[in-house]
Amino acid sequence: MNGGIRFFRTIQVKLIVIYVLLILFAMQLIGVYFISTMKTSLTSTFSTNMNNQADVLARLAAETLNSKPDKPAADGRTTEEYLGSLVRDLFSINEAEIQLLDASGRILATSLSSPQDYIGKKNTSLAVSRALQGIRDNEEDIIDEDNVRKKIIAKPVMYGTKTVGAVYLVASMKELYQTVNGINQIFVSGMLIALGLTGLLGILLAHTITNPIKGLTRQAAAVAEGRFDQKVPVLGNDEIGRLSEVFNDMTSRLRDALSMNEEEKEKLASILANMSDGVVAADERGVVMITNRRAKEMLREETCEGCQLADLFGMDETQMANLMSGRESAAVIPHVSGGGDEDEMMMRVTLTPIHRRDKGISGTIAVLQDVTEQERLEQSRREFVANVSHELRTPLTTIKSYAEALDDGALNEPELGQRFVGVIRNETERMIRLVTDLLHLSRLDSNQAPLRRQATSVPDMLEEVADRFSFQMRKKQIRAAVRVENGIKSVWLDRDQIDQVLDNLVSNAIKYTLDGGRIEITAHKPDSTSIAISVKDTGIGIPRKDLSRIFDRFYRVDKARSRNMGGTGLGLSIAREIVKAHGGTVTLDSELNEGTTVTVILPLVQDGGGLS
Template sequence: MSGIRYFRSIQVKLIIIYVLLILIAMQLIGVYFISTMKTSLTSNFTTNLNNQADVLASFAAEKLDARPELPSGDGQQTEEDLNSLVRNLFSVNEAEIQLIDASGKVLATSLSTHQEYVGKKNTSLAVSRALQGIRDNEEEVIDEDNVRKKIIAKPVVYDTKIVGAVYLVASMKELYSTVNRINRIFMSGMLIALGLTGVLGIVLAHTITNPIKGLTRQAAAVAEGRFDRQVPVLGDDEIGHLSEVFNNMTMRLRDALETNEEEKEKLSSVLANMSDGVIAADEQGTVIISNRRAEEMLGETCQGRKMSELLDMGEGQLAALLSGHESSSVIHRQQPDEDLDEVMRVTFTPIHRRDKGISGAIAVLQDVTEQERLEQSRREFVANVSHELRTPLTTIKSYTEALDDGAMEERELAQRFVGVIRNETERMIRLVTDLLHLSRLDSNQAPLRRQPTNVPDMLEEVADRFSFQLRKKSIRAEVKVENGIVNVLLDRDQIDQVLDNLVSNAIKYTLDGGRIEIAARMAEQSSIAISVKDTGIGISRKDLNRIFDRFYRVDKARSRNMGGTGLGLSIAREIVKAHGGSIALDSEPNVGTTVTVTLPALHEGGAAS
């Protein structure tokens, strides 16, 4: 295969082209030269024979004309003169000349070996034509020895009377030997020329193919992503210009790829760190790109999946999207152990490509669950506030109208009505106070006033503040503080409010004769954990996730009758968060509830213990 590949290379093709051009040119020149040379030699040979035949005919004309009139002795002398004339005058090698009388009889021959022909009649067609007065009698024959010979017959004319003929047979062996020698010389020259042409062709093809090989290697390197190499520019010719253009193209391609890679990295970084999910699909609706956030939101791998399956889209909606219509939709996904579905807003945008129309679509997924939760909380908050305010206002209005209708006349009844109005008014004041407190906490307008606080004393004082309620319900309270916990930097007023709320709730929901434990211990990461544990009615598991929501009550009627606003735990959570801590609630129905507040154990100087 490598040999076949080698013969397909440009270098070999160039060499073959050069050699074939030279070979064809030499062949054309050789054919023309040899043909012309052969024609010229043959023409000169024939002309020489004709000239000698004409000379011999002119010398022999008088003797042939006088020969029949001579006596026999003179006739014999004439034949000897003719023989002498033929031998001495004719100088062509390997040629025979015969003098023939008017009857066609051979009178003299130049070859001593053919003396037996003398006196015999020459029956050659050329002789017959010559004796008839035809001058141009030439022909070429090949004898039994395979030797080509030239035959010429000339009439001998004396005073317009044909008295005989000159018959000339000359071998053309030397002529053709000369032509063959010239052929061999030409073939030798042609082979030498072809050899030199091959060598020069290799050198010339090397000068052409070497830069091309360099360009090929550079192109392969560029295809592999290596742009640091340059093609050497070996001249100012077309290949040199090609090398310069290729080097320029390589640099521009490197810059373009670097820019593209940089943009790709930026895009990948943007997609990876987007808070929204992004899915891109081709014209068939198959996902080709997705970011990590999209897979987290959908909970499955997106690559290679159908967008319609992932996003619960109908085929009609997908077809409308791929036809160029932007659209958006909201997807609800049910979450286990959650009372609110996961809500995603999906915005679809078609991908337009130049000269190709729409080649796909992009879907941007936004998790609006929190927004939906906040909106639901806002609606519930407004409804709860309205309800909490409407109830005491309705009561106040009813009792005021009753007083106005004459109840004031009855002193005992009027005092009871006024007491109800006072209680409802105080309830509204507590509600508004709690709302204002929450508002200040939300807007960070309630700065912490940290001060060294003795934790054991703080817990004891909390228990003392509720001693009356505890005795009233025969509830036993116990304070436990782990050794080593003494002074901690806290906002005493706000933490007291948190503990009061937790102990108050524990007392409310603990049956008579129960037990409440207020404890403090060291927790992980240099923090202190304060817990309030009761043996009350507990909270069901379905209510645990929403127990800290504003206005959320497990038992709404009972809580309201006990004077609660439904904001205590919400305020407690915000206070604890402001301290950099956390609050957790663990409960089991009919067993009890434990609320744990974890606070950083800061001491004077701001350092944690």
């Protein structure tokens, strides 16, 4: 049913129907006009012929009817015989009856084959009565009992101004209407033949128009499915041919545009996938539509599509609304993934609303930046400034206090003044050590302390370190041992800086090792490309909670004791930076009240021969 309806709605059927209807309408108009004109002409001719014959008969019979009826004619015949011959011989109309009547309406002659049945009878029809009254126009159409249409004409017979009788004609119009019907049938047959030819021509015409349109439709469907390799044939220079050319040109341009669009899309996808920042796109309702790989890594989510931005970032609705509307530009939020504070990531979320013309905000682009390291560096900077301020403030306060005491009269007491001056000297030396370490760290951070590598004998270097601290170890009755693995003789390194590292490690080991303890300085090769130097003590150890921060600047496990021993809290930080500059690593392993082992691993540099 639907297929039939669609068929009748096609352009081809519409063109055929319109074409046929136009021809049918035109032929109907022509046929109605032609048949109507022809029928009027035939009827008029028929009536005119009857009127002419009636007039002629009236003129011929006037004198006879004016004389006495019983008076014989010139040839000796009676009036009835003369009039009868006149009616039968001179006038002939197929299937017509002609009557001559006297002034009283009595029939004197008739054209019928049996005149005796009518002669002498009166004709009482209305037309005859009007004619006997002198009225000339007396015509009427009748249909007799045999359903035959007839025309009646009654004419007065005038002799001068006197009505002496009447002529009465009744003629059948059967032949006239048969002629009209025949012409109608011929016209209908011709019209049907013309409509058939018109339908055939309409089909051919519609075919020539709709075939190119069907080709365009198929090509448009192919283009919609992404097939751009086909072309619509151009069959002429008419409008459809021009449309085919334009369509082919449009297909070519569309192919190029889509190719360019795909290329740009691939570029954008590649850029999004390889960005160091996370990108999240959401619609106007805040529902996530697109996320790149970095965003999923930062958010630690397998899939983010379909989530709400507020839930994804853990923000309240007010803050999210402010960011999405542009009232706030960015926010720094923490993101933890089940691993405690160690896995906490700080992200800066920058939301940019997408505006569409006449539609307001149609979406939001969120850019995620990992600012964990920046926040940590900022926190370290704040802690560093606070620690430096504290470390400098303490000796300066002490110096100021003792200087004021000296100024207030302590100089007058030699013993007390000498002690105060000694304290001021110690605090000043402590400040100098602190500033020196800070300058050293600054040079290491800015790579302004270039390495001056030289071939260095490892056994000699370790023995010399032990010798430099032998006096301090004897004071605390600490036993020292130096062991170097066989085959290790000399390596290329910056002897002065490595000596500073080893001095710091041995100094710390002595500080935190109780009297009678033991310190071991060893060197071995963990693999063929590096050398490991370890300083192991049996001291008080380091709590596990402090191990992760032991290399931070100014960090002390026992702050009071370390400061009293003259430490600045920068030794291990300097040691780590020196080892890092050599391309190595430093590790620390410690158990509380059992001892500490610090291991420096340095790569074997082949410049100058490496290990020899």
